[in-house]
Amino acid sequence: MSTINEKVRCLIIGSGPAGYTAAIYASRANLAPVLYEGIQPGGQLTTTTEVENFPGYPEGVTGPQLMEDLKKQAERFGADIRMGIATAADLSASPYKITIDGEKTIETETLIICTGATAKYLGLADEAKYAGMGVSACATCDGFFYRKKRVAVVGGGDTACEEALYLAGLAKQVYLIVRKPYLRASKVMQERVFHTPNIEVLFEHNTVGLFGENGVEGAHLVKRLGEPDEEKVDIAIDGFFLAIGHKPNSDIFKPWLETDEVGYIKTLDGTPRTKIPGVFAAGDVADPQYRQAITAAASGCKAAIEAERFLLH
Numbered sequence: 001m002s003t004i005n006e007k008v009r010c011l012i013i014g015s016g017p018a019g020y021t022a023a024i025y026a027s028r029a030n031l032a033p034v035l036y037e038g039i040q041p042g043g044q045l046t047t048t049t050e051v052e053n054f055p056g057y058p059e060g061v062t063g064p065q066l067m068e069d070l071k072k073q074a075e076r077f078g079a080d081i082r083m084g085i086a087t088a089a090d091l092s093a094s095p096y097k098i099t100i101d102g103e104k105t106i107e108t109e110t111l112i113i114c115t116g117a118t119a120k121y122l123g124l125a126d127e128a129k130y131a132g133m134g135v136s137a138c139a140t141c142d143g144f145f146y147r148k149k150r151v152a153v154v155g156g157g158d159t160a161c162e163e164a165l166y167l168a169g170l171a172k173q174v175y176l177i178v179r180k181p182y183l184r185a186s187k188v189m190q191e192r193v194f195h196t197p198n199i200e201v202l203f204e205h206n207t208v209g210l211f212g213e214n215g216v217e218g219a220h221l222v223k224r225l226g227e228p229d230e231e232k233v234d235i236a237i238d239g240f241f242l243a244i245g246h247k248p249n250s251d252i253f254k255p256w257l258e259t260d261e262v263g264y265i266k267t268l269d270g271t272p273r274t275k276i277p278g279v280f281a282a283g284d285v286a287d288p289q290y291r292q293a294i295t296a297a298a299s300g301c302k303a304a305i306e307a308e309r310f311l312l313h
């Protein structure tokens with residue numbers, strides 16, 4: 001760590017719905033928060049078009065517009081929003097030290113970590129080609145757009161089964177594409193999937209590409225890839241959902257904070273409190289369950305209220 005360049009009362013890392021909401025509450029509570037936006041200013045929602053489930057927008061709103069609105073709202077109350085990436089953390093003692101861009105070290109009395117979680121993709125060029133045009137990593141977010149259509153879900157764990165079941169309630173046909181000859185999901189989830197008439201499980205299938213003129217119209221699959229009897233299979237679909245996990249952006253905090261086996265920061269008793277007093281985690285980085293803009297915003301709010309109360313004592 002370099003020498004201390006600045007001392008603040010409340011430092012917020014990340015500019016998704018959790019970070020900006022924490023900034024709104026912390027600035028209105030006179031904590032003079034400083035927020036670093038990271039590599040993706042505005043967070044995950046800047047990569048999507050329509051957001052139809054964030055309360056307060058009866059006609060929906062685009063992701064970038066929603067994030068711009070949240071940023072403006074935080075700035076209106078004096079939040080100091082800056083470009084920069086947190087590259088190292090020392091949470092061994094209060095005040096906590098965060099290095100920005102490997103250069104500048106900030107000392108803070110309270111820290112709100114809102115660094116999000118990144119969905120994993122298969123790594124196909126077609127996933128990027130059809131981003132926002134049929135490819136999604138969130139059934140709760142985008143399933144509604146596929147009512148009475150055909151979709152595929154990739155993955156074999158509990159999340160993939162949950163996403164397939166959710167989509168089965170909306171779509172006409174759901175394919176669950178599973179690489180292995182079995183599901184990793186719990187027995188209960190497997191039973192639910194097998195007993196849902198409009199879900200077809202495609203075991204031992206790999207996706208190798210997507211096709212379509214103006215968006216996804218189908219997927220190229222290979223059954224028993226690499227085996228002597230491998231077989232090419234094309235399926236007609238309108239939506240392609242990834243459910244192969246997320247990577248929480250928690251690496252620099254792992255030496256200090258407890259995380260689960262995937263890397264989600266563990267918080268106490270349903271609050272954003274971590275085991276270190278004055279250090280809070282909000283939004284997707286601490287939420288393996290819901291991962292929605294509204295839940296992220298809500299936990300950012302809670303974290304700022306917690307920070308304010310912590311500073312009172």
Ligand SMILES: Cc1cc2nc3c(=O)[nH]c(=O)nc-3n(C[C@H](O)[C@H](O)[C@H](O)COP(=O)(O)OP(=O)(O)OC[C@H]3O[C@@H](n4cnc5c(N)ncnc54)[C@H](O)[C@@H]3O)c2cc1C
Pocket residue numbers: 013014015016017018019036037038039040041042043044045047048050051052053054084085086087114115116117119137138141142249282283284285291292293294296297
């Ligand atoms: C394509 C897509 C569509 C979606 N659609 C919807 C939807 O319709 N409705 C809905 O409710 N949810 C939707 N979601 C989910 C929603 O975007 C997330 O739940 C929400 O953005 C999580 O907010 P967050 O504040 O936790 O973090 P994120 O939005 O993930 O933001 C994380 C922030 O942390 C920053 N960061 C990361 N590491 C560092 C670091 N080291 N230093 C500084 N900053 C850092 C990043 O730059 C980013 O600003 C969608 C997600 C995707 C990907």
